[in-house]
Amino acid sequence: MNHVQRRLVSTAARLTSVSPASVANFPPKESYKPAKDAFVKDEFNPENWAALQPAPSTALHAFAYRIGLQSVLMDSDLIRQACTHESYLTLFRQHYPTKPEPETNAQLASVGNSLMGLFASEYIHTKYPYLPTRVMKAAVTAHVGPPTCESVAREMGAAPLLRWHRTPTSEDGRNILHADAMASIPRSLTALIYQERSMDVARKFVHSYFLSRKVDLRAMLKFTNPKKALMELVQKYNRESPKSRLLKETGRFSNSPVFVVGIYSGADKLGEGFGASLKMAEFRAAEDALHRVFLTRTPEDMIQLPSSTFSTWLKIFDQQGDSTDYTPPKLAPSEIIYASSGRGGIPETRR
Structure with a gap:
């Protein structure tokens, strides 16, 4: 066994997402090279090979059962799509230019991010009606922001299922980090729940995994x-x-x-x-x-959320649909922002 094959064995042992079905084709044909090509620059990369291997269906179903969504995500292709970041296509096109590209979670993450922001904003505004606007935005970010989404994804055990690639540059000129790719998984799951079930089920998912966490809002209020x-x-x-x-x-x-x-x-x-x-x-x-x-x-017991007025999304425009009684709360007076420090600690000037 040469050096490249030994690296491949050690890498595959560390990456639990490599399917056992790939062992039959181990080592891959890409790792073999004729003697005359022994010193070519384009050396076989075992990390890329392991990243290209699809996650086994058993691991995907186990993930769905672990997070309590076995009845919603019964199709393993949906879970695989939720765990495939759009940066993975760059690596896939390099090695398989003729094969059809897999579906990514780019659109799902965008929809899920909007839903999570909606659920967090209405809950925090209803629970703390006098909270200043800037502090409420910071509280929303603390509950459903990228660091929290990345942490929740790790707690779910989604790290071995993630497929991504650290591309040199992205559209905004920065590298794709592993934390950014991990944060897309909970957002995609929220969008899938909304798509397969309803807004009510998606809201319960966000409340269970994100809004149930304790955030110290007192530290965000500085004058x-x-x-x-x-x-x-x-x-x-x-x-x-x-x-x-x-x-x-x-x-x-x-x-x-x-x-x-x-x-x-x-x-x-x-x-x-x-x-x-x-x-x-x-x-x-x-x-x-x-x-x-x-x-x-x-x-x-007095918190009423606007998104809970309709039990299902399909009946939102149906006047005969099931709905709950909702009493809109009174708007609190505008906050006092005089000498209230912003994100950078710079005092806000009075206009």
Whole structure:
């Protein structure tokens, strides 16, 4: 066994997606070369050969059962299409220019990405009605963004089934990364569920795998001047101007003092904070008051999603179709963006 064949054996052992049926044709004829061509530049690449091998049907069906979609994805070709990134065609055309090209998940990933964004946006907006717009966008990205999709795909065990190729350049001028190809699998699965079943089933899939995860929204709310933002927020609700009151203190004349400050609007306490100085405690108290407003949650039993008004997509235009009672919530007042830091931490200027 020469060096190329030994590399092929080690590569095939690492890649579990190689079908056992390929063992009968092992080693492939591409690995054999006449003695006169022993030093040709176009050497056989075992990694590419292993990547070109189709995933076995047993692994595809096991994947469908593992994620609980055995009744939806009964056709192994659909699962194989969902796990085939569009960059795989570049590698396929190089080795099999005359064969018909396999179907990829390019369109499925685009549709699934839109559906996941819809489900995440309506759920977060309904659950946190006072959340600022920029923070809501960041929360949607945290729930269904590319890093989360890639992580969920790995947890599903889809890495051995992925077919992709790291092309030198793409349309936008950047390389195709493995994480980008992995992120396309959950999006494609969402589109397939929507295609084979209904929007309701696709929404349940997204809620189970993505929206059930805990995301720290408090860390996304940062203010360079929370006192000014709180003052404008109180004025918007026609309440009394906020005032700071010292609630507790200890060690004022020591090297480690602690002050507890509360911010009140009339007799109502809006927030409370502590710090080693009165200024720091007042800053944290104003920030705590803003967090209490922006992170106000709607009880789970009162959450109504617009996409749940119709049970099936086929009856969405049928007035006689099954539908659920839906009461649209009242729109929350526009958020206060004064001195609210953006993605880069640059204060937002007031217009």
